[in-house]
Amino acid sequence: MDVTNFLQPEVVEVNRLPARQPLESFANVEQVRLGTSRFRRTLDGTWRFKLVDSPLTAPRRWQHPATNDSRWTTITVPGAWTRQGFGDLPHYTNVVMPWKGKEPPYVPDRNPTGLYRTNFSVPPNWRSRDVIVHLGGAESLAVVWCNGEFVGMGKDSRLPSEFDLSPFVTDGDNLLAVMVIRWSDATWIEDQDHWWHAGLHRSVYLEARPRVRLDELLVDADYDPETQLGTCEISIGLNVRQRSFTANLWVETEEGKRVSRVCNSTLTFTSAGNRARSRCEISALERIEISSVRPWSSETPTRYRVVAELVDPKGETVEVVTALTGFRRVVVSDRRINVNGTAIKIFGVNRHDHHPVTGKTVTEDEMREELVLMKQHNINAIRTAHYPNDHRLLDLCDELGLYVVDEANVECHASETTLAHNSRYTAALMSRVTRMVTRDRNHPCIIGWSLGNESGHAPVHSAAAAWISHTDPTRFIHHEGAERWRTTATTDEWKRPPSPSVQRCQHVVSAMYPPVSTLIEWAEWAETTALDDRPLLICEYSHAMGNSNGSLDRYLEAFWQYDAIAGGFVWDWRDQGLLEHDENGRPFWAYGGHFADTPNDANFCINGLTAPDLTPHPALREFTWGARPLIAEHLGDCKVRVTNRRSFTATTDLAMEWAFTADGEITCRGRELIDISPGKSITIDLSSSRPDVSGELHLSIEFCLRT
Template sequence: MLTDFFRPWASPETTSINRLPMRPALLPYLDRYSAIKADNTSNKLYQSLDGDWDFKVFDTADEAFSEVDGLTSGKKMAKFDGSTEVPGNWTAQGFGTPHYTNIRMPFPELPPQPPAGNQSGVYRRIFGVPGFWKNRRVVLHLGGAESMAMIWCNGEFVGMMKDSRLESEFDLSANLDFSKENELVVLVTRYSDSSFIEDQDQWWMAGLHRSVYLYSTDRIYIQDVAVTAVPLSGNGGPGKLGISVEIGSDSRTDKDFSKDGPFTVTASLSDHQGIQLVNGSSEPASGLCNSNWILHNREHGGQRIKFELQAESVQLWSHEKPELYDVLIELHDKMGNIIECTGLKTGFRTVEIKDNQLLLNGRAVMVKGVNRHEHEDVRGKAVTRESMIADILLMKQYNFNAVRTSHYPNCNEWYDLCDRFGLLVVDEANIESHQFYNEVCRDSRYTAAFTDRVGRMIKRDRNHPSIIFWSLGNESGYGPNHEAAAGLARGLDPTRPLHYEGAVRAEWGQDEYHYERGRSVTDVIAPMYAPVEEIIEWAESEKPEGDDRPLILCEYSHAMGNSNGGLKEYWDAFKKYDCLQGGFIWDWVDQGIRKQSPQGDDYWAYGGDFGDTPNDVDFCINGLIWPDRTPHPAMEEFKKLAQPLEFDLSDYECGIIRITNRYDFTDTSHLLFHCSLMLDGFEKMELDLDVPSVLPDETAEIKVEGIIDGLKSLEEGLRISSGREISLFVSARLRVQTAWGAAGHTVAWEQRVIPLENKAPITNRPYFRPDDKVSDTEVEVSAEGIRLSNGRASLELGAPQLSVWRAPTDNDIIRNLEGQEEKPGYAWFKAGIDRIKCSGNTALTDGYISSEWVTAADGKPVGDIRYGLDDDGALDLILNLDESLPELPRAGVRFALQNEFEDLCWYGRGQKENYPDRKAGYPIKFWQSSVTGEYVPYILPQEHGAHCDTRWFELERSAPERLRLRVSSANPFIFSALHTSAEAIDALTHTWQVKPEKKTFVSIDAAHRGVGTGACGPDIFEDYRVEPGRYQLKLRLQLF
């Protein structure tokens, strides 16, 4: 089989050898109950091969093949290196190492040649099979192998598979020995010709990363089942179930089919009442309908039969109400005995594109989506069910309704869970040729691979109601291979639209979009990282005749590190223009791999940390959640912007609240509504609201007399109170526990801050403790610094330091990555503002102090601070930043408190960090934290911990004596309080290097640059830039 002219790992025309036709992930069962429940714990026709396998690693594919091929002549394998877990990646289990690249291949060879040094692994499993499987058909299921696998059983070659992200099945019937144990050997090459179309932005791993098992069928069996469940009217109306069943037969048997035929196929549809079979009933408890068709005997091959069932009343499936039904397929012999049965779940729904909108069940839906790689920090690509459920629960809790399987089909169970919990899915073929973007899509040697991957994905997954788009892949140009794949897809499944981003690019390259292109291969315009102004321009433009495609961003708001700034501007556009229907954030999870530091501490590693070259450093760390599934602070921003309710609080003086329902299919009866009035961030009055059930897209107006009374009471109290601000806060919470959220979970909220005429800063603390000793604070200003005293204690603040620097975020500049010259961080480093120093202080005649600041490296002017006390005793700080500077990270001052100030509270946005272009999801309240707790452990250390719209904050120390420092202002400011300086963070590359100091570094900013998404996408909006010039802060300083 292997010659100098044919090596399967370097032959793209050969996509498989002896592989069985693709089918859904259905198993055979001997009884109806097990088929409906998909219960394999007692399924006598199923045998898992997961677990420990013998394993040996080789430096090259040729060496591995030479070793294994000798098995055909009776040669025994050499000693194994040990064992490895299946499913798993050997690169995550101590055999070899992971390798991360984004666009470029991890080796220099050109398609279709993998590198000569192609590490390969040989797996071996010894197993027995049940005796009653003899004279039956036995199938091997390999869930996924990266990158190519070849299989031997008892020394005989069985077959070969490619496509790392789809399963392959092989017939082992003729290879097994039922009298003794059997030997299964699988050779897996790390790279192959397939690697050039699996060049996705993820870790290059290797191994059998999905489950391996056997199943047995009779010699006549259910080969394939395809269903289409279509409602014939609205919710609660009739529904039609189209069923196509392919029956396979195997001629390699002594069984005389003519004596047992004709065979009968029965199909039944049951609603959730029928699921009560789990209580012990052996017959369907609630069969909605069933029908029989005669399948006549055929000597060879299979036969496909089609029929329809019609139910009188069905509930529609949607992401909000994922109503599922059970389909049971049975194969009987002529005596009515069950030969085999299998079951699947389906949902009744429609998907269509009409008038530049995506419609689900006839309604336009907003896609609140995210891209998701399969990744765990220890197991690599071998994701567990627990991890998948954790992802889905978080997505639902944070108001996501859609997921794109970037950039390959996921394991089967993911789709079952999306069906069950309710997520819309863009199912993407395992095709990306990013480095060879223009070439491979036009290379006829890869045509079979393109069509094979798209076709097999559809045949496996088409029964899942959650899937609303088939995607032809990602970042692989646009050429004849896509046209061939699209033609096949439309033929296999005309019920779903197609998605492909590259089709609306320019004919060559990735530089420009031409939104009028690609209608033959994509039914949606799906750009990535398009600026807001560009998609608005398209929305307002006249569309080409016959082009009714909506625009849904396949990737946007790149979530690398401290990111996702400007998300509100995208959502403002989505809500304004009907043809802009949302998008998918890039991406879900940081692809960090757990590793230990030299000190033995766990941390998450990225590209280059395993000696992998070339690499793209931390460009794989761009998720909304950490690898342990802890949400980043930016998740709060998305949750708020995507919330399914809108609140209008503009008529608060009249006690009127308007609630608009933005659910697609659900009224508000499942929610409890609550409102509160807050004074300076503290809740003073709370009310449960009596809100009638509001239908989708309708608005309810309620009048709450308690708001009127509460406002009156608070405003009267302000005449003698220190407070100056009232806010109205309204929220909606789950009434009872659901499949994805606990009772009381907040689904949506809104806040209305009510400014009052009294603009004086808050001079008294709005809450007290029994041991509080409040007295006036004396503030002394000199060239040496600022000293506070209150008769009981004093505090030396030192001179305010000019603060224009922040530890760069990934959006500012990606350190150690090429091509960053256009990033703002590059200009900052070039200007030298990362290290500045005070060149001198001058006492001015008005009592103010002027301090001059220059770059530490070459003494270039940065700016000056003029500070002193104004007539009201407030610390007045005036910043003049040199006009020659580029736009800046921030404009403010910094103090370093020498003692351990640890306790922290504030009145402003929180509780999690927020920034000027990412602050919609963080209400203005009173918050409590600690300085230690303000650390945000971004995998590559960077700027973190800021809080916008702060009215005041307070820091407390307990030794040498208890002391509280309070900073307030009439004009909201931005602050952070951390145990690490920006300069220290800037020098670090991993979290294990972060060493908190006893000092507390307090930054107070008049302006702070937004975080944006510039690592991969547009830079920040103009409104969030900090240009050099004049800035002012007026701060009231107090000790308690």
Template sequence: MPQLTSLNRLPPRATLTPFPTAEDALNKAREESPWFASLNGVWDFLIFGRPEQVTPVAIEYGDWAPIQVPGNWTVQGFGRPHYTNVQMPFPNLPPDVPDENPTGVYRRTFSVPAGWQGRRIVLHFGGCEGALYVHLNGEPVGLNKDARTPAEFDITSRVRFDGDNELLVVVTQWSDAAFIEDQDMWWHAGLQREVFLYSTGTPHLQDVFARGDLSDDLVDGVLRVTVKAGFPGGDCTGCAVEAQLFDARGKAVFRKPLRADFGELYKPRGEVRLEQIVPKPRLWSAETPDLYTLVVTLKTPGGEESSRCTVGFRKIEIRNRNLLINGKRVLIKGMNLHDHDDVTGRALTRERMESDLQRMKQYNVNAIRTSHYPKDPHFYDLCDRYGFYVIDEANIESHAFFQEMCTDLRYTHAFVERVQNMVERDKNHPCIIFWSLGNESGYGPNHDAAAGWVRGYDPSRPLHYEGAISLWGGRAMEGGERVTDVMCPMYPSIERIIAYAEASTDPRPLIMCEYSHAMGNSNGSLADYWAAFEKYPALQGGFIWEWVDHGIRQTAPNGEQYWAYGGDFDDVPNDANFCTDGIVWPDRTPHPGLNEFKYLAQPLRVEADKLKQGRVRIVNKQDFINLDWLRGEWELTDDGVVIAKGKLPKLDVEPGAALEVTLEEAIPWLSGEERVNGETFLNFRFYQRRATQWAPAGYEVGWAQLEAPAKVKKAKRGEREKGSVEVTETADTITLRAGAVEAVFERATGLLVGFGAKGKNLLVRGPRLNVWRGPTDNDGIKLMESPAWKALPRWLALGLNAVQYRLESIRLLEAKGAPIVEVIHQASGRGQWNDFKHIQQYTLSPAGILEVGNEVQLGEGVTDVPRIGVELVLPTALEQLEWFGRGPWENYNDRKASALVGRYRSTVTAQYVPYIMPQEHGHHTDVRWLALTDARGAGLHVHGAPTIEFSASHFTANDLFQARHTYELTPRLEVYLNLDWGQRGLGTASCGPDTLPQYCLLESAYRFGYWLQRTPDSY
């Protein structure tokens, strides 16, 4: 019965803890209140297959087991988690649920403090996954179906003071409410948020709504407070409310508390309103999270009771296609955030919540969308304090029945009530700048009803709802004004948002509620999105999908830990690894893509001014604060070697302004007075001057690189021409020899099978055409059927995962007196040998350098392939890796803005990036040279001509393609070195736009070259 959403549940209210005095309310933690008692901890538990099995006999004689509360029983050894994205986990049509309906029974006893006798006692459930049925001392108390907001019950009349009380809670995993909680996540079950008791006086503070607004000129604050009190029988004679505002140091703002008496006028509603001007308060924003504390005291003839809430003075406006905070346009640098822990499921500790927010601040995130439900109240306290702009989203998603539920009048009350539950609980948090009516639930009258209530109750915040302007099915980016004050599309192309900015007359700003789907090796073209944000005022950023991979930690048969996804628990139906789409792993280790976000979202920009004179410009990209909280350092590099460095002056730069800096120590090289050996770059790094609540002093906040002009020393001539090159031909081989160095080619295969000196071969197998990569999730999700437009099905149709090679010819040529070995191969994975033609020309110089020219021709109908390059196999010993190119983290042609050109050292093993679904990783672009050596420095040097891209791994592309979990990968002993003209970009096509054409391999022929030589310490 969807109309029945709860029974005997108290009205929703703000998060308030009662204290005996105003001083206690200001200074003491919730747990220190004598009127608070936690029921968290170990409870007794029984699990049944269906609710009908829960009988008095089963409860009395059941085999009770211990279980942790808060917690999900699905990750505590009872039942199993189940992952679906859109589809429901069962076939029933709403509002019917399956007969097989896992049902958990929780039991614990508690005693009530003697001092609570004669007072009102409330039982609080912070959130329960599933339908909640509560019994106390054998009597029914009530029920609730909203899994993500509190359910509170007045148990005063049922509590015993002469002994223990027995609390029995029955939770059914499925109810008619499940159809509007279909939220692209694991289906769990159980008491997943905290459970506690609190006590109030008989007259009591019922609710407080405190708004810190600003005057029209944004100078003075306006505090508006609405206080509701509960009076049994309606008698409020002699009762009054006092309110005092305290600043961050605990100093009272008002000379004396504000006061209002409950007179005859307020009896019907038990409500009073207070208003007071606050001259020039400190304003709240994500950059300046300045907070005040409001302490409200209810004074009655029988005593007093106090509670506190947070106040932040700020104004939210939408004007001229801009979202304004305190009168300034802000850029939303956001993340979508699900509740997930790889061990505890959706039950999060306060430490986990805070560590997530600290990590986000470290990576320059300033906004969070609570996808797709309200979080634990403590989360908002942290967001207030750390400084995040929050879209608070109602617990509504009916993805499987997208348009049905929003027009079903049986669910109207549930839609409206869930929005009310969220708004009433969270209304006092300044971090919340939008109310969201839910996610992917179509658009219908149920949304209009919910929006109407919010607009009437809290006009200080705008509304957000993507479903009203959904772009799916080719719909236009328009409409939905009744329920959304912002254009908030999901996964629009860059072309489309630019068109909105340039051509649309819609007065709303565009803030993408989801974009840059972070599944696996992803977040391609993030810099292109940001270029649009910074160019067009109407485009104000968006929220990456999403923060954390939803893998659940498991142990494989071989003892290795891995993260499981849909289907790994025999959960049918499922959507495989579509839940592993975060920009951090489940343990919160950042994906490489998060570095790209951090770089783009950093609070400053470095621009070249007059570089030959050593001048640069440092621009403050922040909205509210000076850059002086940072310090900067610079260095000038010559072919990756530092030749000059220094510290930047104090960064006294106001928001939007710039500081011109002259790098005196670099002028000799930049001006050309001193010559350099090769390429020069200016690198800048910026660090916190002092510790913050999210990072220590010295933490790196941002970085930048400028290509610097310099005069290069004249190269020595003739050195490579000294000596001669000998050619030896046999029936099986062709050998080029220069001094001690020789290159050996096998006639039968056309492969370079030997390169080295003195009998030491640096190759296991020489270069061979490679057009394949371990497909990324964006190329195509391996465990799901991909639509025809995606890359992977096209690649598999071409047989790129099973390419065979045929030697067309191998012959000895001569150019300018130098011998050249030309090898031509044909390649195909489907037996059509004109798919690929690979022409290689090898020239060994007298200095022992093997120059390799490559031409790759693609046949008719063969285009947009994963990569164009060659693969070499090297001996196990060549484990040490050094390169001069972009790094240190992996980078691709559409995700490389954050990766600076420099010299980096690593190992082949360390290039592995353990994406939950094994796939392409470890690539580097704009590489001038690289070296793979053994422990004593002997090995192979590779030079681009002028640049190449490369990756080095102990896995082949097909190793990655065939594996479904990390534990299925076994590193090979050999080193697989890929030297590429390039790879297809990453894009975001697992759920969003495909790789942009400029990052795809669309030409019919490619030419590239490189040199191979022994390192100076080689054999």
């Protein structure tokens, strides 16, 4: 293995398996029901670890089983070594690279490199299967060996790398060795206004798959809002050129109740017409229709399970794989983002992977805590700024109901106007888009794909957009670099039709930190012109640093008022402070410069709606009010008009509690069960309940869940 590949941007992988959906292999349907597979084994936990100054100074034969590592230290996986006391510390920059005097693809000679070793054994029931190792995320690249033999290499810190260990494993004890290099050519396209860490920061596990297996299960679940018909197009593919296999396919509820017929599908050579869907040479495409299906939206996140049972020529079940999906239709037209035939508003946030103790490593429980807090504060969307998140976060967005704009791990802010034009990086930029879409396209929560952030606009972006449009035309494409509002732009600059290049890459008008007055002026123009029928989606606004978020209420009011403004994503969700302690043991939130990191951008990473520990800042309370789904207006006397601003659901789950107060004392209170259709209003007259008191009388109203 030539470790100098870490300075060759043309080389994005060596022996890495093609990207795929995160499918888990089950022996039979009964195992699916139990939710446990005998063919996956975690390698998370304690590994043996050694940190060296450069990949070129790693000890000779360090990856071989005979090497004595008894005096090595240990490290927790997943986790960054920058947060585990190894002396190589976090580094924060916003725009500039974390060094000076270099140009792409070169990096400093001192390049901290982690050497990881762990042992594993192969269970007897795995011996007839392929053994695959899954590295959920390695910053910035990983090189893998098994039992001293080179296996492969993969770049891209925010998507998995998988490798086939089958040629190297033995029946006894096996050694897995991984070299993680902190800085590489790939670092130049991961310059994303967040902490630079290093290490195996997402989970690692082994999986045993049949030699002939389903390597692909793609699901497009469409919903027709007029007929309530759900149409599920299912594409499956084999990993090898093996014919005479069949698959049983069906759709069921999450509880396991079958809601469709069982399709017995014969896998054959992939037709030219199905090439847009399947990368496998042997595949099948089935279409299943389900009447009166329950649609998926952020308000009604109903999921169904697609089951694929692979059967060999003898009629024996080889394996079962599944995918959770939701029936929904996303259409951008007439200056609206429509889900299931209804225009939606995006009340979103930009979200980094961040934890104040572990850095980029976030557990599933911690992700759930974040998303529940978002839902509690009327946040209904996430932009995965600026890279794909752990696939478990997308699972949770499917479950809880949050829209997602999934963003490729592409940002070259320090070289924003030039690097995307560098042909040496073309393969890397394309790979990051195509691998993201391949992994994530089954998730109903994803309504749009983003080609990256602050990486300019180059032919490679047009090529990536064309690939997405061909592969997955069911979602919109966002690329702020093609057409981005700056705070210095005048409204007249945007009162013109988009160029063909922009139209291919940008299905919505992207704005970054536009003034409210500019938004309103553009919206009033957009709703009267035929020059541009795209809605406006603000990729970043209301920078939440310190005592900021001024005019947040005016932004949110404009979202509600103008149909052409689809909404936007606040920058950002959570302060990126790291928990440290001073010389007296007192805790504090550290930011750029606290780790002697030079150059740095100081506290520019402290710009969230919450503190690092998720304590809400005042601006989050204001956001909650501005994005509230119900409003009450006083019509005079004791009459109140209540409007349901939801897109899909009536208020049958809510009650209105009211109280009259005089001189600070509640004199009368009551509770009304309200049933208001989406987008409709009712008037409630409380005159008959008004207390007979003199002086000033106050009426307070509160909406709560029915119990």
